[in-house]
Amino acid sequence: MIYNKYKLIDLFCGAGGLSLGFSNLFGHNFEPVWANDFNQYAADTYNENFGKHCIVGDIVDLLNDPEVKIPAADIVIGGPPCQGFSLLNKNRDGDVRRHLWRPFMEVVERSGAEIFVMENVPQLLNSEEYEDIAQHAVKLGFFPLVKAKLCAADYGVPQVRFRAFIIGCRFTDPGEFFPPLKTHFNPSLGSNLSLSLQAEYVHNPLPWQTVRNAIGDLPKPVGTEIRKNVTPPLDLHFGRTPTETSLKRYMSIPHEGMNRFDLQRVAPEITPKCWIKKTSGGTDLFGRLWWDRPSVTIRTEFFKPEKGRYLHPCEHRPITHREAARIQSFPDSFRFLGSKIEIAKQIGNAVPPLLAAQIAGCVEKLLKARSKEKSA
Known part of the structure; x- marks a missing residue:
C-alpha cells in the first residue's frame, strides 16, 4: 500500500536536523512544505537539502504580513530559540525568546495541523512557560500534551545530549506512542539482555555508540x-x-x-x-x-x-x-x-537527526492509527 506523504512545517528550522529525521532517509513518510529561520545561511542549507521551502525572516513579522500564506500541513515541528530557558540565562525572566512558542502555535492553528512537536532545553518542562503552552494547546483542541526529556545516546547518537520534546495531538492521546523506546543503552548500567526486560527499551538494545x-x-x-x-x-x-x-x-x-x-x-x-x-x-x-x-x-x-x-x-x-x-x-x-x-x-x-527520527516514528504511528480508525 502506498501512503500519501504527510505534510510538514518546520519552524526555527536551522539546518534542518528535525526535518532530516522525519525524511525518507530514515524511512519516514513526511514531506516539508514550509519552513522558517531567521538566519540566511541556515535557510540556504535547509533549502539545499529539502527544496526551496524555507523562508528567511522573523516569524512574528512573517505572520503579520498578509502576503505570507501558511500552507496546510499535517504536522508542525520546531524548536523555538531556547536561550531564555538556559541555565546560563536563568535570571532573564523577561527574555522575549521565552515567548516564541506563541507564533509557533499560531502556525499550528493557521496550517490546520493535527499534531505538533516542540523541541527545547529540558528546563522548559518544569517552567511556568510549559504550563502556558499546555493550557493554550488544550484551548486549540489538543489532548493534554505529553512531554519527555530524552538522551540522544539512548537512540544511537554518539553523544550524551539531553533535549526536551513536547507532543500535541488533536485526535488521540499521544502518550499511547510517545516517548519512543530506547534503542541503545549505557554499558555501565548492565547488559542488553537484562535491559530487554525493561519497558522503556526495545528488545535486545545495542550499546551506546561511541566517538x-x-x-x-x-x-x-x-x-x-x-x-x-x-x-x-x-x-x-x-x-x-x-x-x-x-x-x-x-x-x-x-x-x-x-x-x-x-x-x-x-x-x-x-x-x-x-x-x-x-x-x-x-x-x-x-x-x-x-x-x-x-x-x-x-x-x-x-x-x-x-x-x-x-x-x-x-x-x-x-x-x-x-x-x-x-x-x-x-x-x-x-x-x-x-x-x-x-x-x-x-x-x-541542530537536533541530532537520528534522535529526530525516533520522534518521527512516534508521530507516524499516531497518524497511521488515525487512518485505520477512519477506514474501519
Whole structure:
C-alpha cells in the first residue's frame, strides 16, 4: 500500500536536523512544505537539502504580513530559540525568546495541523512557560500534551545530549506512542539482555555508540578551510592553526579524558591564570574526548577547546566540522552552506537527526492509527 506523504512545517528550522529525521532517509513518510529561520545561511542549507521551502525572516513579522500564506500541513515541528530557558540565562525572566512558542502555535492553528512537536532545553518542562503552552494547546483542541526529556545516546547518537520534546495531538492521546523506546543503552548500567526486560527499551538494545564509531575512520584533517574541490566527508574535515602555546597545552594533556585540571597539574606555567583561580566546576573545559564513550554535547563553538571537551581523543587538535557533524549523526551526504563559523552554528544548534527520527516514528504511528480508525 502506498501512503500519501504527510505534510510538514518546520519552524526555527536551522539546518534542518528535525526535518532530516522525519525524511525518507530514515524511512519516514513526511514531506516539508514550509519552513522558517531567521538566519540566511541556515535557510540556504535547509533549502539545499529539502527544496526551496524555507523562508528567511522573523516569524512574528512573517505572520503579520498578509502576503505570507501558511500552507496546510499535517504536522508542525520546531524548536523555538531556547536561550531564555538556559541555565546560563536563568535570571532573564523577561527574555522575549521565552515567548516564541506563541507564533509557533499560531502556525499550528493557521496550517490546520493535527499534531505538533516542540523541541527545547529540558528546563522548559518544569517552567511556568510549559504550563502556558499546555493550557493554550488544550484551548486549540489538543489532548493534554505529553512531554519527555530524552538522551540522544539512548537512540544511537554518539553523544550524551539531553533535549526536551513536547507532543500535541488533536485526535488521540499521544502518550499511547510517545516517548519512543530506547534503542541503545549505557554499558555501565548492565547488559542488553537484562535491559530487554525493561519497558522503556526495545528488545535486545545495542550499546551506546561511541566517538570511535563516529569518527574513527577519518584521516588526519588537511588545511584550515572548507575544501570545495573534494567530496564528503573530507570537504569539512579541516583543522585550525593553533598558537605555539595552544599546541603546547594540547601536547601536555595527551591522554583520553584529560582536562584543564590535568593541564594545571602537569604544566601550570602555560595554564591560563583564570583557570588556576577557578578551582571548581568546568571539568570538561579543555578536555579530551574518550574513544570508547559517546561525546559530550556538541555546541556551536566545538572548534574551541577552551569552550568544552572538544579535543580529539589522541591527536593534538580540536575536532573538525565533519567530526562534529558525524557526532551529531548527520550523514556525510548532507550539505552545509555558509562560512566556517556559520556551519559550526548550524551543526551545534541542530537536533541530532537520528534522535529526530525516533520522534518521527512516534508521530507516524499516531497518524497511521488515525487512518485505520477512519477506514474501519
